[in-house]
Amino acid sequence: MPALKANSGVKGIIRSTEIDTRMLGMIGALVVIWVLFHFLSGGIFLSPRNLWNLTVQTSSIAVMATGMVLVIVTRNIDLSVGSLLGFTGMAMAALQTDVLPQYLGLDNPFTWVVALILGIALGVVIGGLQGYVIAFLGVPSFIVTLGGLLVWRGGAWWLTSGRTVAPLDDTFRLMGGGAEGSLGTTWTWIIALVACVLVAASMVMARKRRTKFGFPLRPVWAELAIAVFAFVVLAGAAAVFNAYEWPSMIAARYAKAHGMTVPEGGLHIGYGVAIPVLMAIVTGIVMTFVSRRTRFGRYVFAIGGNPEAAELAGINTRWVLMKVFMLMGGLAAIAGAIATARLNAATNALGTLDELYTIAAAVIGGTSLAGGAGTIAGALIGALVMQSLQSGMVLLGVDSPLQSIVVGIVLVIAVWIDSVYRRRAA
Known part of the structure; x- marks a missing residue:
């Protein structure tokens, strides 16, 4: 090919x-x-x-x-x-x-x-x-x-x-x-992981389609570079979304409403996406x-x-x-x-x-x-x-x-x- x-x-x-x-x-x-x-x-x-x-x-x-x-x-x-x-x-x-x-x-x-x-x-x-x-x-x-x-x-x-x-x-x-x-930290990481899997799957399927119809293929290094870049962007976005945390007063009200004990250093809840x-x-x-x-x-x-x-x-x-x-x-x-x-x-x-x-x-x-x-x-x-x-x-x-x-x-x-x-x- x-x-x-x-x-x-x-x-x-x-x-x-x-x-x-x-x-x-x-x-x-x-x-x-x-x-x-x-x-x-x-x-x-x-x-x-x-x-x-x-x-x-x-x-x-x-x-x-x-x-x-x-x-x-x-x-x-x-x-x-x-x-x-x-x-x-x-x-x-x-x-x-x-x-x-x-x-x-x-x-x-x-x-x-x-x-x-x-x-x-x-x-x-x-x-x-x-x-x-x-x-x-x-x-x-x-x-x-x-x-x-x-x-x-x-x-x-x-x-x-x-x-x-x-x-x-x-x-x-x-x-x-x-x-x-917002979806919270756990679901944000899950979505990022699923997105990475979908990106990889779409690239594999696209390569198979090109092979099937005889179209020129990108070099393997180019495919890997694009995939790594996409993974880094997705993981970085998830990390940024999760790094932004609820204000302490909102977190305290949430803990009180759900019967949770607030730790001494405060309750840290990330917003997520x-x-x-x-x-x-x-x-x-x-x-x-x-x-x-x-x-x-x-x-x-x-x-x-x-x-x-x-x-x-x-x-x-x-x-x-x-x-x-x-x-x-x-x-x-x-x-x-x-x-x-x-x-x-x-x-x-x-x-x-x-x-x-x-x-x-x-x-x-x-x-x-x-x-x-x-x-x-x-x-x-x-x-x-x-x-x-x-x-x-x-x-x-x-x-x-x-x-x-x-x-x-x-x-x-x-x-x-x-x-x-x-x-x-x-």
Whole structure:
């Protein structure tokens, strides 16, 4: 079975490992940002506490960014996702506090389930409505979703006449993280171990598929290097999550409620991976499978690469486009659940400017505004880059207007880099 041609030097190593140079550049930029903010913040940025909070804050944007990849791949845009997050979040909060208790009773264990399902269904319906207008009525997505930005932001206020809705169902709140909304040290290590096994299994299966179809194989050293890097990242992330411990007062209350004796040095309970972070990771895995391994995903990229050719090939481009926006609506609703659960309240400002961060995450992650190219993994890293910038500037005491300026500049630079990359690749 042929192996990839061995090459010397840095370019040769990258070619042998088949690493996406744009992805490598994003990871390098993320490392530089982290090291710089860690130095400027006096060693606070890379502390377990800040990294744990950073991942939780990234979760809602990361979930929406996975859907925005498919939207942009089809040469469209969705400016309404921030408002849709706020609208569906407000709807789910109102269902839990005002509507469902009348029918299910107070403290019903299924209240949060019904609210979540109805909220996601509402997001899918709204996304489908916008997708229908775009795909079947021919109105540009920029105009439709710009209108949606205004309509759903006003709708969130209209639902509750502008009041903040709180508190939320206790189980629903687990999706926002916090002490109870984390899996703890044991389960975090178990998940890390399972992830390592899955990475190894996927690499073995990929190598077998290449052998079966006669494709060139990566050198064994390259396979081992990638596997070791993945294992180190997974183990390191688990160690960081577990190093952040519950505050002593919360740990003491937990011990008292469970009849535990608090040791003399205090009770040390690690947070572990937060539930919203796990939700974002699972969403990324599912969306990667959808985009790469399903007919729908192939159709999406075909439409983005050449809409006319896709139409001539028999693809129902209008229906596929409508489904893309339905998917985007559902993901915005999931992000709305995470955001409202994290605050334990739904406010009218929820999701404001999140459309900017979501689009920026997808573009920074390598999704081309010209359509036809983009990766889910890149969007997740892009979301982490955007949130890292915001978190770092908050730690440094940078004013909000200047934060917006920096984010805007970063977005423009990302689009410029994309255009340069496409010209060189042409």
